[in-house]
Amino acid sequence: MDAYDLTGSLRDAGELAGCSHHTVKHYVERRAAGGALDRAAARPQLIDEYLPKVEEWVERSHGKVRADIAHEKLVALGYTGSERTTRRAVAQVKAAYRAGRVRVHRPWVAEPGMWLQYDYGDGPVVDGVKTVLFVAWLAWSRFRVVIPLRDKTMPSVFAALDQAFRRLGGVPTYVLTDNEKTVTVAHIAGIPVRNPQLVAFARHYSVTVHTCVPADPASKGGTESSVKISKADLVPKDTNLRGAYASFAELEAACVAFCEKVNTRPHRVTKRPPVAMLAEERARLHPVPTTPHTVAFGVTRQVPANTPMVTFESGQYSVPHTLLGQTVWVRTQGVGADEQVVVVHVGEDGPVEVARHRRATPGTPKIDDAHFPPQPEGPLERRPRPKNAAEAEFLDLGEGARLWLVEAAAAGTPRMRVKMTEALALAKLFDPVEVDWALGHAAVHGRFAEADLSSILDHHHGRGSRRPGGEHRALRASEDSSLTQGTSAWARLGAPVQASGTDEQVIA
Known part of the structure; x- marks a missing residue:
């Protein structure tokens, strides 16, 4: 094109560009026509007479009919063209159908507080x-x-x-x-x-x-x-x-x-x-009403001042203990086995659901442990609390010492304070961990006599042979050995022995 603009001759431009003057003519005419010559010439197709039927199917299906289904229907009507042509025709008809039915969204400019x-x-x-x-x-x-x-x-x-x-x-x-x-x-x-x-x-x-x-x-x-x-x-x-x-x-x-x-x-x-x-x-924005709308929340109930339980239709239900003395709303939801009792409290932040229970029966309240604070110690859950330095030092030995104190007291053990002092003295001679273990062992087996603790410690400390590293090696029974004492010493019973300093034989 530069050569043609320079020379104004098709042949001269072809010589300068190294191509035929017919090629130069094609590009010159194409530029003059604004690209219209690139469009393929419309030729009649076999599907042209069936296009109204294709448009009808697209309308009926709201643009969702499949091309293979349309081809099967066209073949039944006498169409002899290829499926590829059918797919192209259906795609063109669908595109035209959607072009006029696209939902156009206009940007929504909202007003403040609206x-x-x-x-x-x-x-x-x-x-x-x-x-x-x-x-x-x-x-x-x-x-x-x-x-x-x-x-x-x-x-x-x-x-x-x-x-x-x-x-x-x-x-x-x-x-x-x-x-x-x-x-x-x-x-x-x-x-x-x-x-x-x-x-x-x-x-x-x-x-x-x-x-x-x-x-x-x-x-x-x-x-x-x-x-x-x-x-x-x-x-x-x-x-x-x-x-x-x-x-x-x-x-x-x-x-x-x-x-x-x-x-x-x-x-x-x-x-x-x-x-x-x-x-x-x-x-x-408009102000929020001070009192929420509570009509749909159920009936009102007053939580007692010391028991976080409300009564509703002959049943009792627990609520959080922080609501003592306040008003709650109670209602039922669901029917049959899925029926539930819902409790709502209205506070500064509005209505809040505080409890949800299954339906209770008279005499069997529904209680959620999370609704109650930690309970004080009862007669079955009392734990030792030291009152002086000696008791604190003894209980500091560990859980074994606490268990010994509880069990020994329950057994009516005499002179308990003396035995606690002896245990502290033993803790200075032995490892305190071993003393605590011995106290727990004595509590489990009910051994609260005077020398029981020292006996358990001696047995535990001296049992088994020591390894080269200094650790105790516990003796264990096996297929070849037993921990039961032997009877070899019984063989000397009734045998004659020589008395010291005389030749007289005596019967052992």
Whole structure:
């Protein structure tokens, strides 16, 4: 092309470029046509007359029909072309079908204090029970709140929403969620019918609850993405190397740590930490009511001042001892064998589930040991506590000394203080560890006489022969030897022996 622009002659340009002048003409005409000459000429194909039928199948299947199925149908209609041609035709028709039906998402610019979205995710298994992750997302600041729940019943959801409002420091104007039964009871002509209890809850907090279109998760993509991120970090998987949770409290602590991590780092879109943006958005939020909405939590019960037990329907159930003298709400959940009694306490941070028990029967209370503080020593669990220096020195020998003191006292052993002093004296002659072992041995076998302790020590200290390194080698019975004393000394009984100084024989 440079040669042609220089000479203006096809032949001269061909000579300079070392090619035929016909080749130069081809490139010159191609440049002049703007590349239109590169397009292949349209030729009639065997499938052209069948294209309307292919378009009909694509419409009926909403763009999902397979090319091999379409080819089989075309062959049945008399089509004689190849399957390759059919695949190309079906691909072109599908591309044209999708071109006019692509959902175009317009960026959502949220206003401060206007929208809160929440959704649920499958949580980890704790104590053999599958949990639920409640994930709330404040649209403008991108602040996230993740709360683990034991179920998705209405009281649990209301308690989680109250906690979310209190963590945010205010209530937004609108709340958007799915059409769960706790929110929408039915649809009439496409209009959702709200749950009356939810309406009362929303009226209490001065918030309006909206639901997205059924089966349309894209309408609340903020929480959908937050649920995915929360599950990837909190649910034990090979990708996060997180182990199983030992308790529900451990899962709650993990959720708090996760929220602190994601809310204090800069967001990908805003380039600012959500916690910093929440400080600005909080001025546009409505105040949280001082008293939470407690209608759905059950009936009230007063915890006694000295016994952390509440009575509900002829059964007694334990609650944490820190709630002594306070008011709790009790309700039942489930039916039959799965029925449970749930206890909720409303504190400064909102409603919190504090206990969950199986149904109790009259006279058989349901008690959780974790709800009670360490109990004082009873008559069966008394341990020695020294009252003076001598007793402390004796008990410092070890567990054997403590066991000896308990067992000797139970056996009514006389002169116990004298024997304790003798044990301390022996501890200065022998290794204190051996003395402690001997005291424990004496306690186990009930040997509390005067010389029993020294006898046990002598036997233990002198048994077995010493190895070259100075260590004791214990004697052990085997197939060839026994630890039983022999009878060779009995052979001298009745044998005559020579008396000393005389020739007189006596009978031994």
